[in-house]
Amino acid sequence: MSLSALLAAAPSPGAADSLDEAAERAGNAASWVEENWSTWLNTGLRIILIAAIAIVLRYLIRRALTNLIDRMNRSAQAVEGTALGGLLVNAERRRQRSEAIGSVLRSVTSFLILGTAALMILGAFQINLAPLLASAGVAGVALGFGARNLVTDFLSGVFMILEDQYGVGDSIDAGVASGEVIEVGLRVTKLRGDNGEIWYVRNGEVKRIGNLSQGWSTAGVDVTVRPTEDLDRVRAAIAEAGGAMTKEEPWSERLWGPVEILGLDAVLLDSMTVRVTAKTMPGKSLGVERELRWRIKQALDAAGIRMVGPLAVEADGSATPDPTAGMAAPSAYASATSPQSLAATPIPPPNLAK
Numbered sequence: 523m524s525l526s527a528l529l530a531a532a533p534s535p536g537a538a539d540s541l542d543e544a545a546e547r548a549g550n551a552a553s554w555v556e557e558n559w560s561t562w563l564n565t566g567l568r569i570i571l572i573a574a575i576a577i578v579l580r581y582l583i584r585r586a587l588t589n590l591i592d593r594m595n596r597s598a599q600a601v602e603g604t605a606l607g608g609l610l611v612n613a614e615r616r617r618q619r620s621e622a623i624g625s626v627l628r629s630v631t632s633f634l635i636l637g638t639a640a641l642m643i644l645g646a647f648q649i650n651l652a653p654l655l656a657s658a659g660v661a662g663v664a665l666g667f668g669a670r671n672l673v674t675d676f677l678s679g680v681f682m683i684l685e686d687q688y689g690v691g692d693s694i695d696a697g698v699a700s701g702e703v704i705e706v707g708l709r710v711t712k713l714r715g716d717n718g719e720i721w722y723v724r725n726g727e728v729k730r731i732g733n734l735s736q737g738w739s740t741a742g743v744d745v746t747v748r749p750t751e752d753l754d755r756v757r758a759a760i761a762e763a764g765g766a767m768t769k770e771e772p773w774s775e776r777l778w779g780p781v782e783i784l785g786l787d788a789v790l791l792d793s794m795t796v797r798v799t800a801k802t803m804p805g806k807s808l809g810v811e812r813e814l815r816w817r818i819k820q821a822l823d824a825a826g827i828r829m830v831g832p833l834a835v836e837a838d839g840s841a842t843p844d845p846t847a848g849m850a851a852p853s854a855y856a857s858a859t860s861p862q863s864l865a866a867t868p869i870p871p872p873n874l875a876k
Contacts, residue, residue, distance in 0.1 A: 568646045576639035583631045591624040622683045622708060674726035679708035682725060688733050693805055695732035699723050738778055739807035743814050744787060745796040746830050756827055757783055760798055763821035776806045793830045
């Protein structure tokens with residue numbers, strides 16, 4: 523074998539060095555993986571466990587809230603067909619209120635659980651959360667200032683629903699608008715006015731609420747009669763009409779108390795007014811007032827009690843003569859000192875004898 527062949531067959535020093543370096547790198551990588559694989563496995567298992575617990579907990583809580591809301595709606599529907607169902611329970615109002623509360627609770631639950639899980643996962647990666655939390659706080663403050671009206675509307679709607687200030691079917695006076703509530707939301711309340719118009723009222727703009735459908739309402743009727751009528755007969759006729767009304771359907775359910783005669787509300791030269799009130803079912807006062815006026819008018823006519831109006835007609839068909847009909851209207855010229863008399867007085871001629 524020649525010398526050149528032996529030199530070619532022998533490994534070169536450069537190739538040997540590269541193989542040793544590669545072997546060394548492979549050994550270092552294997553040792554690094556061997557040292558850190560337990561940390562990786564621990565971190566991965568921790569992340570999977572956190573995510574699984576968060577998902578399961580969120581599902582269970584949302585399901586429990588949904589079942590609770592469904593149970594509330596079923597209890598409202600169970601008494602809806604009873605005699606007092608329409609009075610004590612408004613199914614649509616209860617449904618919207620429960621759905622709104624359930625939506626808020628589900629959103630808050632999802633935000634808290636998923637947000638906490640995300641922070642725990644970032645902490646498992648050994649990430650410093652202090653700058654992240656500081657940045658989130660600054661962003662939240664900026665968002666709060668920029669969308670303060672939206673936040674105000676949302677918070678006002680949440681407290682309004684939780685406190686049950688009003689609901690679907692209630693007649694309310696919100697200051698900026700009034701009417702019957704047809705929809706309740708977390709940001710906007712929808713009202714239908716007396717003329718059929720629909721008002722969209724932001725919850726944050728409502729400073730005070732007058733609910734005309736909670737508790738009970740008051741029906742008030744003013745009966746105006748001639749000052750010459752006998753008050754005892756007037757009282758008896760009104761009491762008879764009110765007593766008959768309280769015993770008939772459907773007024774016996776709408777009236778929550780007897781018809782009360784408060785007495786004389788005003789006494790004038792040509793009339794006197796008797797005030798009559800009655801406690802009614804919420805939202806039914808207008809109908810009770812109309813029916814009460816109808817019955818009182820019939821009772822007064824049957825008793826021969828005349829209300830304020832034109833002069834009475836005599837038996838022969840001629841109206842009672844007015845004693846002041848033949849009197850002339852007072853003239854401004856009757857007084858010698860009135861401006862009209864002074865203006866009409868002729869100017870005396872000048873005295874030429876002087």
